[in-house]
Amino acid sequence: MFNYTFQWKQALARLPQMLDGAVVTMQVALLSMAIGIALAVVLTLFRLSGSRILSGIATSWVEIARNTPALFQIYMAHFGVASFGIHFSPWTSLLLGITFNNAGYLAENFRGALKAIPDTQARAGRSLGLSELQAFRFIVMPQMLRISFLPMTNQMVWAILMTSLGVTVGMNTDLYGVTQDLNALTFRTFELFAVAAVIFYLITKVIQLGARLLARRMFRY
Amino acid sequence: ADKLDDIIASGKLRCAVVLDFPPMGSRDANNQPIGFDVDYCNDLAAALGVQAEIVETTFPERIPALVSGQVDIGVASTSDTLERAKTVGFSIPYYAFENAVVANDKVEMADWEGMKGKTVGATAGTYEAIWLEGQVKEWGEGQFRPYQNQADVFLALSQGQLDATVSTVEVAEANVKSGNFPGIRIVDKAPMVPDYVALIALRSEHGLIDYLNLFINQQVRTGRYAELYAKWVGEGEPADLTIKGVYR
Amino acid sequence: MIEIQNVRKSFGALEVLKGIDLTVQNGEVLTIIGGSGSGKSTLLTCINGLEPIDSGRILVDGTEVHARSTDLNELRQKIGIVFQQWNAFPHLTVLENVMLAPRKVKGMSKPEAEAMAVKQLEHVGLGDKLSVYPSRLSGGQQQRMAIARALAMSPKYMLFDEVTSALDPMLVGEVLDTLRLLASEGMTMICVTHEMKFAREVSDRVAFFHQGVMAEIAPPAELFGAPKSPDLQKFLAATA
Amino acid sequence: MIEIQNVRKSFGALEVLKGIDLTVQNGEVLTIIGGSGSGKSTLLTCINGLEPIDSGRILVDGTEVHARSTDLNELRQKIGIVFQQWNAFPHLTVLENVMLAPRKVKGMSKPEAEAMAVKQLEHVGLGDKLSVYPSRLSGGQQQRMAIARALAMSPKYMLFDEVTSALDPMLVGEVLDTLRLLASEGMTMICVTHEMKFAREVSDRVAFFHQGVMAEIAPPAELFGAPKSPDLQKFLAATA
Amino acid sequence: MFDTALSANDLIFLAKGAGMTIFVTLIAVFFGTVLGIVFGIFRYQVGPVIAAPLTFVLDVFRSIPLLIQLVLANAFLGMVLRLGLSGLTVACIVLTLYTSAYCAEIVRGAIESVPQPVRRAARSLGLSWRQDMTNIVLPLAIRVGLPSWIGLSLGVMKDSALVYVVQVTELLKSTQILITRLQEPLLLLMICGAFYFLISFPVARLGGYLEKRWTHD
Numbered sequence A: 001m002f003n004y005t006f007q008w009k010q011a012l013a014r015l016p017q018m019l020d021g022a023v024v025t026m027q028v029a030l031l032s033m034a035i036g037i038a039l040a041v042v043l044t045l046f047r048l049s050g051s052r053i054l055s056g057i058a059t060s061w062v063e064i065a066r067n068t069p070a071l072f073q074i075y076m077a078h079f080g081v082a083s084f085g086i087h088f089s090p091w092t093s094l095l096l097g098i099t100f101n102n103a104g105y106l107a108e109n110f111r112g113a114l115k116a117i118p119d120t121q122a123r124a125g126r127s128l129g130l131s132e133l134q135a136f137r138f139i140v141m142p143q144m145l146r147i148s149f150l151p152m153t154n155q156m157v158w159a160i161l162m163t164s165l166g167v168t169v170g171m172n173t174d175l176y177g178v179t180q181d182l183n184a185l186t187f188r189t190f191e192l193f194a195v196a197a198v199i200f201y202l203i204t205k206v207i208q209l210g211a212r213l214l215a216r217r218m219f220r221y
Numbered sequence B: 001a002d003k004l005d006d007i008i009a010s011g012k013l014r015c016a017v018v019l020d021f022p023p024m025g026s027r028d029a030n031n032q033p034i035g036f037d038v039d040y041c042n043d044l045a046a047a048l049g050v051q052a053e054i055v056e057t058t059f060p061e062r063i064p065a066l067v068s069g070q071v072d073i074g075v076a077s078t079s080d081t082l083e084r085a086k087t088v089g090f091s092i093p094y095y096a097f098e099n100a101v102v103a104n105d106k107v108e109m110a111d112w113e114g115m116k117g118k119t120v121g122a123t124a125g126t127y128e129a130i131w132l133e134g135q136v137k138e139w140g141e142g143q144f145r146p147y148q149n150q151a152d153v154f155l156a157l158s159q160g161q162l163d164a165t166v167s168t169v170e171v172a173e174a175n176v177k178s179g180n181f182p183g184i185r186i187v188d189k190a191p192m193v194p195d196y197v198a199l200i201a202l203r204s205e206h207g208l209i210d211y212l213n214l215f216i217n218q219q220v221r222t223g224r225y226a227e228l229y230a231k232w233v234g235e236g237e238p239a240d241l242t243i244k245g246v247y248r
Numbered sequence C, D: 001m002i003e004i005q006n007v008r009k010s011f012g013a014l015e016v017l018k019g020i021d022l023t024v025q026n027g028e029v030l031t032i033i034g035g036s037g038s039g040k041s042t043l044l045t046c047i048n049g050l051e052p053i054d055s056g057r058i059l060v061d062g063t064e065v066h067a068r069s070t071d072l073n074e075l076r077q078k079i080g081i082v083f084q085q086w087n088a089f090p091h092l093t094v095l096e097n098v099m100l101a102p103r104k105v106k107g108m109s110k111p112e113a114e115a116m117a118v119k120q121l122e123h124v125g126l127g128d129k130l131s132v133y134p135s136r137l138s139g140g141q142q143q144r145m146a147i148a149r150a151l152a153m154s155p156k157y158m159l160f161d162e163v164t165s166a167l168d169p170m171l172v173g174e175v176l177d178t179l180r181l182l183a184s185e186g187m188t189m190i191c192v193t194h195e196m197k198f199a200r201e202v203s204d205r206v207a208f209f210h211q212g213v214m215a216e217i218a219p220p221a222e223l224f225g226a227p228k229s230p231d232l233q234k235f236l237a238a239t240a
Numbered sequence E: 001m002f003d004t005a006l007s008a009n010d011l012i013f014l015a016k017g018a019g020m021t022i023f024v025t026l027i028a029v030f031f032g033t034v035l036g037i038v039f040g041i042f043r044y045q046v047g048p049v050i051a052a053p054l055t056f057v058l059d060v061f062r063s064i065p066l067l068i069q070l071v072l073a074n075a076f077l078g079m080v081l082r083l084g085l086s087g088l089t090v091a092c093i094v095l096t097l098y099t100s101a102y103c104a105e106i107v108r109g110a111i112e113s114v115p116q117p118v119r120r121a122a123r124s125l126g127l128s129w130r131q132d133m134t135n136i137v138l139p140l141a142i143r144v145g146l147p148s149w150i151g152l153s154l155g156v157m158k159d160s161a162l163v164y165v166v167q168v169t170e171l172l173k174s175t176q177i178l179i180t181r182l183q184e185p186l187l188l189l190m191i192c193g194a195f196y197f198l199i200s201f202p203v204a205r206l207g208g209y210l211e212k213r214w215t216h217d
């Protein structure tokens, strides 16, 4: 039926290299999530701080992250900032780009989550003598993280998918980069990218499953 | 009817050309495609008696563009490796590149071996990228970065993100001369087998490939090859496309 | 002793407290009644400094609550407060709810805080719910947990803001019983409530708030038996 | 006449209706009482065909509700139903809520439907709320609007499923008054309710459901005065 | 302010790229939404078991990088099926399906957000399934779904930056072409970013405003 002969063996022979790439992809995505969550908490605090400057910084960050393409952000992190003489390796640029994006989106999620937490919660904490920061840290934040858990899982999947944009800044060790390199050597485009697609799909499923298990362990209330 | 008939019937020849690869392909001030490969495609279309259509691709994307039927042939400086020939059909070489090592001014480097241990890069999917990545692996030190296009490579080199790159002598000279990329210099020739590049078409289109072979032959015979070389590359002799001691 | 001296407080253009004067002696149980929006809750949140005031003074054991120099986090340890609802921290077990403040604010060790928490939870009759999450508790149990949580800081004063209004009628009794118990132990308490029967039984004095003004204050027999102002008469008639 | 003949209905493994037999005469007011989960709501939704049944038959004026050939959309015009809550269409004004079905289902013209809607809304005492959105109404007013909306289809039968249980105690009266009015006008009604006083006053007969079985049915004086089954005795004791 | 070699011609070139971005986005959002509504209603209506194959396929579109989807679709449609489609067509097809996968989720969620008793009330009045859908479910679901849908549309616009892999010269690609020639990466990237921002930000704000207004009443 098709006028095309599949050569799956060629692609499958490269599977070990692609799996190595998958590991790098996971590393970048996980790191960008961990740092992204921490930054998003800080941005959220900035926005709550009441300081014009701090909340201005946080708001600009969030809006730029949410209103420009991720590809643009990653390209900027490499070639844009280099115009100021700051050089990041492809790996770092990719990590920074995705982290910037993650932090922006998560901060916005956190803001939504905060609205769902009655302010009597913080008040009850303050009434017990907890400081403002303690009330946030021990009472508000855990609830905020729980409410945003599903959006966080989605963001994690996004982070995985975004690693594919690393090739634009010279990344060649992640799953997409490895696949593209192999494609340059062999030109078996369809087979190689089909294998990569399956790996990406499995990774996202594992993450979603893991998140569900994690949620069950973490949120018993 | 085979592809050759289709092209003639449709009155249109679609060529994949890489347009950030001066002097082979680039854009003029009006952002129109120009360059050796663009002229080459136009010549071919004229010979076929059809209209030429230039489709810009990146290096990694030129084969998918061909194989997915978005272009009829590739005039895109494609190196004729045996690995690739398993997938696409190559004509006889229509050009041959020698490669040069280009370095950032701030980096000390006397010859090509100075690249050892440095951060080097090239355009993903090219002959020189494959060679350079192999070298870096062999040296066991330093770092290799493939960028999506030639411009990004030189941008990174000029910004100091890369210490050195390997590119065709033509591209290297054009980029150094243009002044678009301040702070770079040509260091040395790269010790590679000349990079013979061929036109590409679908592997099964023998009629078309035969036509391409004859066309290339005619270009050399009629002196058009030398003319285009003079127009786009400059003085000197264009590379010899024959190989001693072997048929074809 | 809690002294409230000519306290005024506005939200924007709305004056919610229009010069309140009130002194609560140690060991006294004061209940506050009054219509919705009369400023009862606002007064309580001013007493422990959750809300700033516009003028006047509030002294707790002689310390001025709204003075710059006052360490509010320290002062608040003296003053327990329980709200109408949303008191429970849903992500912590009952025990953790009660242990949190002793550990983080008082810096108690874990076993010490736990012992304290268990003691207070048993006091309010929740000794068997230690490792349960609040979502598993009835509303009444949640309120009792909130009381235990406040007690775990060994406060000198307890403020209650309509702690039974959000509850099923079935569950009101158990919470009021806990309040009665506290009162009988000599805790100084200010209770905002709509439960007139409770106010009558337990209070030393009852204050009636009306539109930001403390319109009347008297021992319960007198206030309920012979209400002076027409506003109070109307209010009592409506709630009867 | 509504005839229910040996109706059985399960949700998965749970048998909710275990063979119900019941006939409601035209002009009769039947109330159904019973514990939570006894199948009362399920029966009502089976009567107007919102839920399929597993066996047995339900006949409304001789038409079999669950027969293939029955046009349910047409049949439902005969049977008004009001649920416990979420009755209002929040995106439509009160008037639009009531006009919707007459226009879309009966194909009435706009002025005709409007006249009908105004009439029914005045009937339930909402003549002054025509252009208001439901979110501005109290719960009791929302329920009365739902009644007017059902009446606008000129139903022959009205089913009420605990229409007052989600309401503030203050608002229950106004809704029950509307039901009383309907009963006095001779509407055939089946009311599921927890309001025993109402059941006693208004009903011709009262049915007691227990675990999917209609355990007892009798005129109110008899059923409340001399309950036979121990289950009913227990139920009445608990709700008293 | 800037000492730039950027000419009016180049700005027109950029504008053409922007036009392409908008064109591809509009096509994908329009057809993706239509498909998404169909898929969403279908999934809601037939229940999870029967819809499982569709659910799986849609999930695939949300679990694989768009870049790979484009490369694969391009390779498959061209190399394997030999349809000879233009890159623009492939880009529109892939983005449309990609949009529909997310849109179906939004539609399903929005329909589910309409309380069951409200729909029962409608059916009890004799409204047919269609009438219930158009008069009750649609207006209520739109309020819930529209803000997310606006977010999705903006997301598609931003993701359309990836269609360069199938030889479509949209805004970001145009920018890169100019960078190649003019070597002013920062300025050009700023212009490009500003363009995305200027379209995205006001629309996103509008979405936020609608959300706030509608969740209020």
Ligand SMILES: Nc1ncnc2c1ncn2[C@@H]1O[C@H](COP(=O)(O)OP(=O)(O)OP(=O)(O)O)[C@@H](O)[C@H]1O
Binding pocket: C011, C014, C016, C034, C035, C036, C037, C038, C039, C040, C041, C042, C043
């Ligand atoms: N944070 C606030 N911002 C603006 N207005 C407020 C705030 N808190 C309370 N108010 C207003 O102040 C007035 C008094 O409120 P307060 O809660 O003290 O009344 P209350 O006597 O406790 O009434 P209730 O019996 O309803 O609880 C009300 O009109 C209320 O709307």
Ligand SMILES: Nc1ncnc2c1ncn2[C@@H]1O[C@H](COP(=O)(O)OP(=O)(O)OP(=O)(O)O)[C@@H](O)[C@H]1O
Binding pocket: D011, D014, D016, D034, D035, D036, D037, D038, D039, D040, D041, D042, D043
């Ligand atoms: N759609 C459904 N799917 C599964 N189970 C259901 C469904 N609807 C009702 N049930 C179950 O059927 C049983 C009877 O429910 P039903 O709502 O008829 O009781 P009820 O007598 O109206 O109770 P209540 O007084 O609480 O309204 C309950 O156990 C309920 O959980």
Ligand SMILES: [Mg+2]
Binding pocket: C040, C041, C042, C161, C162
């Ligand atoms: Mg209050």
Ligand SMILES: [Mg+2]
Binding pocket: D040, D041, D042, D161, D162
């Ligand atoms: Mg029911």
